[in-house]
Amino acid sequence: MNKDQLFYLIALTGIHGVGCVLARKMVEICGTPEGVFRDYKLLPSSYNNLGFKIHQSLKSKELLRKAEAEISFIDKHEIQYVDYWSKDFPLRLKNTYDSPVLLYYKGEINWNKTAFVSVVGTRKATEYGKTFCHALIKDLAVQGIDPVIVSGLAYGIDIEAHVAALDNGLQTLAVLAHGLNTLYPSVHRKRAAQIIEQGALISEFSSFDPFERQNFLKRNRIIAGLSDATLVVESANSGGALVTADIANSYDREVFALPGNISSKYSQGCNKLIKTHKAHLVESYKDILYHLQWQKEPKQQKLSLKFDNLTHDEKRVLEIIADAEKAHFDFICREASFSAADLSVLLLNMELNSLIKSLPGNVYKALS
Numbered sequence: 001m002n003k004d005q006l007f008y009l010i011a012l013t014g015i016h017g018v019g020c021v022l023a024r025k026m027v028e029i030c031g032t033p034e035g036v037f038r039d040y041k042l043l044p045s046s047y048n049n050l051g052f053k054i055h056q057s058l059k060s061k062e063l064l065r066k067a068e069a070e071i072s073f074i075d076k077h078e079i080q081y082v083d084y085w086s087k088d089f090p091l092r093l094k095n096t097y098d099s100p101v102l103l104y105y106k107g108e109i110n111w112n113k114t115a116f117v118s119v120v121g122t123r124k125a126t127e128y129g130k131t132f133c134h135a136l137i138k139d140l141a142v143q144g145i146d147p148v149i150v151s152g153l154a155y156g157i158d159i160e161a162h163v164a165a166l167d168n169g170l171q172t173l174a175v176l177a178h179g180l181n182t183l184y185p186s187v188h189r190k191r192a193a194q195i196i197e198q199g200a201l202i203s204e205f206s207s208f209d210p211f212e213r214q215n216f217l218k219r220n221r222i223i224a225g226l227s228d229a230t231l232v233v234e235s236a237n238s239g240g241a242l243v244t245a246d247i248a249n250s251y252d253r254e255v256f257a258l259p260g261n262i263s264s265k266y267s268q269g270c271n272k273l274i275k276t277h278k279a280h281l282v283e284s285y286k287d288i289l290y291h292l293q294w295q296k297e298p299k300q301q302k303l304s305l306k307f308d309n310l311t312h313d314e315k316r317v318l319e320i321i322a323d324a325e326k327a328h329f330d331f332i333c334r335e336a337s338f339s340a341a342d343l344s345v346l347l348l349n350m351e352l353n354s355l356i357k358s359l360p361g362n363v364y365k366a367l368s
Contacts, residue, residue, distance in 0.1 A: 001033075001083045003071060008033035009083060009102055010206060011067040015053050020100045020204075024084060027101070066208045073207045079180055080105050092116065095328045096225040096251050100204035103222075104180055107200030109171060114325055115147035115294060118223045118248070120241040121157025121233035122266045129234035129266065130160050132258055136231075137164035139285035145294055148173060148199070150226050152219060153188055157233045157241070162191060165199070172199040175222045177215035181207035216240055224248035228361060229292060231256045232279065235269030242269050249278055254291055254360050256282040293359055313338075313346055314355065321356060322366040329362040 001009065012023050012033050029043060030036045036043075040054040057063040074081060082089050084101040090111035093099050117140070121129060140147055149165035151158040153174040165172035174195050176184075180203055183189055192201060204222065205215060220243050224230050230248040232255070235241040245255050257279035260267020273279035280291050289295065310318065313336075320335045321327045327335075333343050347364060350356045356364050 001081075001086060005033050006081065006083070006102075007064075007067050007071055008037055010070050011057065011063050012036055012054075013102060014063050014066060014206065014208070015057055017049075017053060019098075021098055023101045024099075027085075066206075070206050070208060073181065074104065077180070078106070082111075090226055091324065091328065091331055092227065093222065093225040095330045096221070098221060099225065100222065103202055103204055104206070105200045105202040106180055107196040107198075109148065109173060109200045109202075112324065113146075113148050113171070115145050115292075116150055116227040117147045117288070118150040118227040118230040118244070119157065119161035119233060120151060120220075120223065120230065120235075120244045122235050122239065122241065122269075123154055123156035123158075124266060125156040125160060125234055126264070126266055128260065128264075129157055129258065133157060133160045133233050134164040134167075136282075136285050136288075137161065137170065138168050140288070141168035141170055143285060143289070145289070146170065150175065150223055152177070152216075152223055152240075153183075153185075153192065153195075153201075154240075155185060159188055159191060161233075162195060166191075166194055170198075173226065174199070174201050175219050175226070176201060176203040176205070177219045178211040179203060179205045179207040179209055182211070184211070217243060220244040221247050224253060225251060227253065228363075229254040229256060229288060231258075231282065231288070232270055232273060233258050234260065234266040236265050237268045237272065239269065242273070245273055245279060252362055255279040256288060256291075258282055291360060293357075310355075314350060317343075317346060317350065318355060318366055321364050326359065326363050326365045329364070332364065 012018060026036045027033055030039050037054060081102060081104050084099060088111060119133060137149060149161055149170055149172045151161040162172050162174060172195055178184060180201060183192055195201060220240055224244050224247040230245055230253060232241050232245050248255050255278060257270040257273040259271055259274055259281055274281050280287060282288065316336050317332060320332050333340055351358055354367055356366055358364055
């Protein structure tokens with residue numbers, strides 16, 4: 001997306017009442033972010049109130065001034081951005097129903113690396129939780145899985161997960177609940193600088209968005225949506241970690257929880273997730289490898305696929321999956337322009353013929 005369209009996308013997301021889902025629908029109706037402001041009268045009648053808000057924002061110019069200031073801010077601070085319609089937008093996140101339409105980030109990351117794991121938990125982590133967190137991430141690194149570790153840079157389990165990733169040479173993503181013009185908590189500034197060198201700080205919030213309590217709940221969906229699995233290390237009976245676990249389940253992603261002493265306050269949430277079948281019990285890295293069917297595999301430059309006896313549709317789907325290494329059902333459906341019903345039948349036949357393998361989370365990989 002060029003800077004002109006970015007300008008209008010920033011303005012669109014800054015309109016009160018326009019969330020990520022509505023913004024995406026409006027852009028798809030009008031063609032481009034700029035088109036929404038130019039052709040807002042083309043929006044369906046159900047969008048009348050939003051059309052009025054767009055008209056008012058154009059008259060006041062305030063929102064457009066903020067968008068212009070944001071462009072200057074990201075240029076000055078060398079902040080990168082990726083929009084929902086870009087081929088570089090993280091596929092796992094794109095496959096969620098409430099994906100953000102714009103992400104700002106500072107650092108470098110391979111968004112579509114094979115393995116992403118979110119690690120979340122209480123801000124008041126015990127030694128039990130900290131020790132397990134470091135051991136599990138180290139073991140995943142040693143096994144050659146090389147996952148990207150995603151968390152929220154908060155006190156407790158979040159920062160322990162980031163530090164464990166940094167210590168073991170893994171990339172790590174810190175998803176922030178505010179714009180990249182500040183950092184909370186500020187005590188983690190040194191670690192944030194290290195994360196930029198070995199991963200990225202990421203946010204859907206602009207520098208002019210207010211830093212509000214509800215932002216933390218919004219960012220939890222990004223933590224869950226970026227990953228193949230979410231691990232809850234420690235949690236009380238309520239809190240952000242349990243919210244993240246619920247969101248991950250709603251995305252049909254795997255959820256894991258560390259069991260603990262029934263008398264421990266910060267194991268109650270994890271024990272409840274396991275007891276209510278909302279999370280797999282995890283004792284070591286082996287549980288994650290087993291449920292996600294991850295194993296250390298030699299890198300393949302390209303799958304050599306024998307197309308001789310395949311139908312046109314099978315070839316198309318196999319190419320899509322092979323190019324992505326692993327592909328979610330929704331992504332295949334969109335790329336191949338198939339209906340969900342037709343694709344379901346096709347994937348089942350391909351799996352029965354040992355052309356592909358289904359993985360947890362409605363994800364598929366090609367078999368060589």
